[in-house]
Amino acid sequence: MTQQIQYLISILTEGAIFGIMALGLNVIWGWSGDFDLAYYGYVALGAYMTLVLTIGQPTAPTQYILGLQLPYLLALLCAVISSALLGLIVGLIALRHLRGIYFSIVTLGAVYVLYVLAGQYVPLFDGYNGLSGLVNPMGDALGLDFQSYPFFFLGFSVFIFILVFIFMARVSGSRFGLALRSLREDERAAAAFGRDIYQLKLKAYVLGAAFGGLAGGLFAAYLSAFNPSAWSPIEAIILYSAVLVGGRGNIKGVVLGIVIMIVVVQESTRYLPDVLGNPNIAPALRDITIGAVLVLFIRFRPQGLLPERRYVDRPPHERVNTRGDTLLARGLGAFNRRLRPARDHSRRGTPASPALSDPGVAADSDSAPPVPEAVVAASVSQPLARDRTGAPEAVEAALVVEKLYKHFGGVVAVDSCSFRAAKGQVTGLIGPNGAGKSTAIDLISGFKLADAGTVLFEGAAIQGLPPHRIARLGLIRTFQTPREWPGLTVLENVLLARWDPEREALWRGLIGPRQAHRSTSRSELGRARDILAELGLDKMVNERAGKLSGGQKRLLEFARIRMAQPQLVILDEPMGGVNPVLGERMALAIESFIASGTTVIIVEHNLPFIERVAQHVIVMSQGAVIAIGPFASLRSNQSVIDAYLGEVPV
């Protein structure tokens, strides 16, 4: 075997192992969005555990734990489990309350504690000497000599890498993967639509750590040894820069990143000539390159060379059988599309399937001519007919709030606030700035904890429950500033509004037809498309939601609520910064919420809008409810006038 072949084999094996590491890191950093500095610790633990489980009892000066002689594959499995367990412990602590730099700092702490223990506490893994002696695992059983073994181990590593890649491709396309990415994009919105963010993030973290352990176990067999010097910060930095360079969240990108960082950067600098006989220069230049790559990519191409793929939806008639879709056919399709650019326009006129759209809702608003502003102003000032209006006391209450209380330091934000919202009606919640309306919403929806008071939703007490539990019961809220998941497409935003515990389980994405969130739910896709068409967002279906205008983001929020179909929705200032034409569309959407059985509470400063849509209005001032009644009755209420205009000083 020539030296070149030997070298080639070692690079390829190393590449496959680092590829697995990077794919594991991508789960945590790329999808779940947590910059985890402890990651290389899981790789190291996997390597150490594999060694202590295979190399047998320590002899004289060396000492380490266990010292078993298990078969390599069994040891590898144990290594994966121990890394996953360590990940669980660190995750339980770090993911509970910490995000951003605080999370990174604590994980940095965790990895240093592990590093110091491994290096200093000799009885554990023999300190700085480290462990060695795992020579050609599985080689004897297969009757391989030292000549043929490297070929076998390369094949074995690549095989595992391919398995991991397929696994990741599945997760990437699954509903679980989509839910993870929604956490990265906006946690509050994820919780508001029923995602248990702690549990989801923990799952991702443990999953990532387990793959780190797997790669570590392979790395130990490749090096046949492991010690703290194999665990320098630069190894970790190579991983982070590979994920960043290739493209966070895109598994093909991550693999490309590994190829670039391992082959191009790490290996090519080995051939730099020794400048002035200084042996430090070549490795230092390599590390400088890696550091600089990290900085430059963050500045100039943060999405990486291959940005995260977005799911592009095509209307049914354009879709071909994707499973039989050969590369050639796809290429021809792309060619055809280029030849016929007009095709895109032709489908815009296609009305949404009437069977799926709800009755009583305005049809595709794109086909309707724009409404002149004067007409809108007139229609806003003229209340719609209200056949569903009834005295709220007579109607069953969807939500009963009693004596809610919350203070921040010395400021009492919500002070003994009590009200009820009648089922099937629109209740307006108004009041001057600082009246405590938004805090009250936060308390009801679980985003803040009340100091005292009760909240009954459909007869059940919900105060003290976390936001996702409340959302799962059917109470969904929006936020003052729209909280879309900016990096996901408009369609994905709408699809994710419906929390589906069945399909969001991790195993669902792994077993059964590929990419469960697409193929198993034609009807759901159709529904999402129809809702977007109703709200006039059908041209934006495949856009990333972050690119929408402020008003469109509001409409997207409405689309998500239509999709989720909650029993109760609380809208926090939906008209903020929205032009009157869009306001008309929103009023119709609120009508459609009621028509589909959703009770609405709406917080708003635009009083004509409230007058138009709400049957019943609650006025808050300085944390307390000061008046309740139909809008007309409030015009003459002196305390309401005082609250809005201020009392005239005597």
Add this chain to the structure above:
Amino acid sequence: MNEILLTLGFGLVTAAILSLSAVAFTLEYAVTNVANLSHGEILTIGAYAAYVIHQATGNVLLSALGASVAGGIVAVAMHTLIIDRFIRRGVGTMAIFIATLGVSFVIQNVLVIIFGAANVAYTIPQGAPHQVGPFLWTSAEEEIILSALAITAALYGIITYTKFGKALRAVFQNRSLARVTGINAQLVGAATWFLAGLVAGYAGFILAESVGSFNPYFGFSFFLITLTAAVAGGLGRPFSTMAGAVIVGIVLEFASSIPSVGASYNLAFAFAILAIIILVRPRGLFTNARRTVFE
């Protein structure tokens, strides 16, 4: 009793160095909202600058000044070339945090090329240990503590009483609001980083002086302890940070005086302290704001 006082004495020396490093780190954070992972390299550069000057002139005071100025220049360069530029281009805080990790690597390895990876040692005389009150300090250690106190007093004066200090606090509270009121946030940022760099460069010098020898990586490992102290005290609040640093410094010295544990576990101890603090009081020891993910 005597041994406790002795350990406390060493702890105060560590605490003095740590509090200077931590206050510089927290000032950098205060005006940019970026936790600078390349902060440790400012200390390293300060140490090397003092080393070079001391080799050339043999003057200790000049070395200290050189360390300080070098630190200031490096910090301003980091702010102007990387951090402020990235902020203005809309790069997120978290991404800049990651970028500073890259900066740290680049600087470390540039230093490896220039000075080599091996340890270099100061030849500054330490002086004989003598009794100072209840403590046993060398004259160098005495100077370290006195200078740290003087620098703290000066910082307190600048931040509390000058117009610049007021602007600094305004930028920390609300960067965009500060800009609207006519404060040049960029200039305040650069000036603050210069000030922080002066302090950090000097901290690098006294750290190297008290440790005796150092290499291109020594600032980074001390930075990890700095990070602990700053987060423990409360990121962005200079004097809470310094109080946190004093506590962490003394606790570490006591921990490493336990037989069979020793100084090699320092980092692990520091982070164990940090993990506990961050879980119980995520906003630092001296604030009682309870914080959840959403609140």
